[in-house]
Amino acid sequence: MACPVCNLSGGTAANAYPSVDLSHLPAQEQRKYFARFEEDFVEFERLREQVRPLVPSGIPLWPGTAFGPLHGSAWGEFGPLSLIHAWELLIRREPFERLQAEGLRGLKGCRTALRFRKKNPPELLEMELVPRGEFHSDCLPERPLPCPKCERRELKCPDEPILDAASLPEDQDLFRLAGFLSMIIATERFVDAVRRLSYEQDIAFRELPVRGA
Template identity: 50%
Template sequence: MRFYRLREDEKAGYTGDISAASKWGLPGARCPGCGATWASAATAYPCVDLSQHPNRAEFVVPRPEPLEEFERLRELIKSLVPPGARIPPGTRFGPLVGKAWGSFGAFFFQNPWVLVVRREAMESLQDAGVQGLEGRKPELRFRQKNNPPELVELQLVPLGLLHPDCLPPRPPPCSRCGRDGFKLPEDLILDAASLPTHTDVFRLGNFATVLVGNERFKDAVQRLGLDGIVFHELPLR
């Protein structure tokens, strides 16, 4: 099985854009061990609904908190995310809320790590046998009043890993908060043993801004003529 990094097709010619943020999120964390204040830029679970959670008000305002407070809040929502999923500081939940305008292709990248798909394209991929596609409709106000597209933010769980051979020399992760802090290398190599078999599209567990799809996903996208996305093959080791 081949695997590909997913990126925006900047030559597609669409004018669509989204200005939005997730409805809820965990705070960033200030670690007493390594001294860092940090949050994940990309980990998100749009299908997790906190609208009925008794403590939902604590997940509205983005902010840093002491690590102990972050851990307390994480425990409150741990049972709501997919089993075994990573929940770092700054993890986002629920739908994107905001504004949208312009024309959209089948796929749209809000930032390089938030993947949005038109509803009909997602359903076509599911009908074609692509595994693991789930998401949530954003709460967007469109400038155009006539026939705005129905969009879905895909929930891409952090699963596969970069292989250690492509990572720079670095100290071990913080024993208290788990922060590694390495920068994304130019030449990526995937750890073959870490890659999932139950889903065809995901984000990397040790660098969540990198979106990956396998050849089943790529072949279905191209066979269906879906646009807005390009594929760059990644080596395995």
């Protein structure tokens, strides 16, 4: 689907709200939110506005945004935290509760609908990560505004990312970068807790500089 204003086509796989429940919609309407190609932009806008009250205020809903629990088949062993994609973080129930007990802010884990063949499968939660924060202008001097029609903006990740201190949230220790949704940002508090609890088994952290105005 191409936007009639900015002409960008395609969508994102890095924006998901697993807590959003669409079961109140008729089955035929629910199917319209499955992964597919919508050719009618007017219909896309209708579907987008229909679910907007169900997500946090001000959240962009780009084409490709997913709603509801993660489905699919799962196998193998899962550590405390697992990335199934660079932008999709799963966490086992006990580590999630221990991180919450550490006082980390804004953590939201949602049950998945993954299917395991083995007995006693782990209870995996998908982290719902809201978009917050931006790149600093020193690493991204040209920052296009979001399209007023489809809400997307065409950004490339800088080779050496720098975060804008003024844009970072004070109520979230784990979030997506609003300017680049496939990048998950963790605060120093989150990283320290994960390392102290020995949960850094299947993930790796990269320190990013933060710069003020």
